[in-house]
Amino acid sequence: MHTGHYTEIIAQQYALTKKQVSNTLQLFSEGATVPFIARYRKEMTGSLDEEQIIAIRDRAQQLTELDKRKEAVIHSIEEQGKLTDAIRESLTQATTLAAVEDIYLPYKPKRKTKGKVARQKGLLPLAKLIMEQGLIDLEREAALFINPEKEVFSVEEALSGARDIIAEWINENHTARMKIRRLFEEESMITTKIIPGKEEEGTVYKDYFSFTEPVKKTPSHRYLAMDRGECEGYLRLSIRPSYQKAYEVLTGVFIK
Numbered sequence: 072m073h074t075g076h077y078t079e080i081i082a083q084q085y086a087l088t089k090k091q092v093s094n095t096l097q098l099f100s101e102g103a104t105v106p107f108i109a110r111y112r113k114e115m116t117g118s119l120d121e122e123q124i125i126a127i128r129d130r131a132q133q134l135t136e137l138d139k140r141k142e143a144v145i146h147s148i149e150e151q152g153k154l155t156d157a158i159r160e161s162l163t164q165a166t167t168l169a170a171v172e173d174i175y176l177p178y179k180p181k182r183k184t185k186g187k188v189a190r191q192k193g194l195l196p197l198a199k200l201i202m203e204q205g206l207i208d209l210e211r212e213a214a215l216f217i218n219p220e221k222e223v224f225s226v227e228e229a230l231s232g233a234r235d236i237i238a239e240w241i242n243e244n245h246t247a248r249m250k251i252r253r254l255f256e257e258e259s260m261i262t263t264k265i266i267p268g269k270e271e272e273g274t275v276y277k278d279y280f281s282f283t284e285p286v287k288k289t290p291s292h293r294y295l296a297m298d299r300g301e302c303e304g305y306l307r308l309s310i311r312p313s314y315q316k317a318y319e320v321l322t323g324v325f326i327k
Contacts, residue, residue, distance in 0.1 A: 076134075077092075077096070077130070077131050077134045077135075078092045078093045078096065080130075080134065081127055081130050081131065081134075084130065085123065085126055085127070085130075087117075087119075087123070087127075088117065090117070091116055091117045091119060092127055094112075094115040094116055095108060095115075095116050095119065095124055095127045095128075096127065096128075096131055098112055098115065098116075099128055099131075105121050105124050105125055105128070106121065108124050109121045109124055136168070137165075137166075137167070137168055137171065140168060140171055141162050141163070141165065141171055144162060144171055144174070144175045145159060145162055147175070147178065147179075148175070148178045151178060153178055158174065161174050161245075162174055169252070170249075173245050173248045173249065174245060176242075176243045176248075177243040184235075184239065185232075185235035185238075186235045186236045186238065186239035188232070188235070189232030189233065189235045189236050190236060191221075192218070192221045192222060192223050192232055193216065193218065193221055193223070194216055194223070194229060194232040194233050194236060195236060196216075197212065197213060197216050197229060197230075197232075197233040198232075198233040198234075198236035198237050198240075200212060201233055201237065202237060202240070202325075204326070204327045209230070210226050213226045213229040213230050213233070214226050214229070216229040217229060241321065241325065244324065244325075246324055247320070247321060247324045247325070250320045250323075250324065251317060251320060251321070254312045254316060254317060254320055255286075255310070255311070255312055256286075256287075257287065258285075258312040258313070258316060259285070259286040259310050259311055259312045260283055260284065260285055260286065260310070260311065260312070260313075261282075261283070261284060261285075261286045261289050261294070261297070261308070261309070261310050262282065262283045262308070262309050262310075263279040263280075263281075263282045263283075263297050263300065263301075263306045263307065263308050263309075264280065264281055264282075264306065264307050265279075265280035265281070265305065265306060265307075266304065266305060266306065266307060269304070269305045272305070273300065273303075273305030273306070276296070276297075276300040276305050276306055279296070279297050279300055279306055280306075282297070286310055
């Protein structure tokens, strides 16, 4: 475990001194346990309690895993010949695994997707043309991509394939993913419903047979109860913001 590389980050995050964090990480690197550090090394940690010590340990482990993943992603993109200074900088500045994966997504080796199939059918230029959002006769342009040899037999098939490519672009767009993730965090509603026919058997979860509230107001113990009800086959659970707000976020990113 690092004893110095993450000190400043952790100290700032938990409002501790660098010395408290550095000494705690040093003790962990020497094999000390949480109870030992809390009870017998107060002079080194500034009398941190067990919860604070655990938080330092866990955050250091998270940062270690984050750096390992960044290195792997950089190596993967570099091998593809697509690594730029901007991508490297974005990865270096990323503070969560989710952010790293968002940046990596467009470069991640893909299995056979609808978008990949559409590219193989030669529909990438049509998708680009649509995304330019110019004044065009869309059906006439799409008709130019009809090619029985590539299994594009109609205007609708050409447009459908182009939409598959565009859907992947939207899904992989870093800005869109950040904005939608923020929308989920700030405005999602958590909803549970009883699975029909399970009312009697699942009475322990009767409070959640028809339940809705903002995720931000859901305490952890209540979420765990709902999650357990779903895992045991009594409840259906969903977490999402309104479709309309999600639509507005995405149109704000992509529509010119």
